[in-house]
Amino acid sequence: MRWTSALAIYFLFWSLCVFFVLPMGVRTTDETGGDRIPGQADSAPHRYDAKKVVIRTTIVSTVMFFAFYLNYVYGWITPDMLDFFSPPNRLT
Structure with missing residues (x-):
């Protein structure tokens, strides 16, 4: 397998894993006891941390890609x- 193919497949694994990782550890404003903003959805996260999502996604996608490879x-x-x-x- 060429390294460009491996990189493309890893990117596909990474983009798929984002959807697995996004709901992990999410707490709503009601669960944290914070004040809701008018018009805010009930399921909206209280605080979004993109750095944690990227790190978790990278770990999960690396494990999945390693198993694929x-x-x-x-x-x-x-x-x-x-x-x-x-x-x-x-027939044998």
């Missing part, structure tokens, strides 16, 4: 193993 190198799960629609060849 190991599978690419060692071939633990191949596309043939995931072919559920073709019957197996049992």
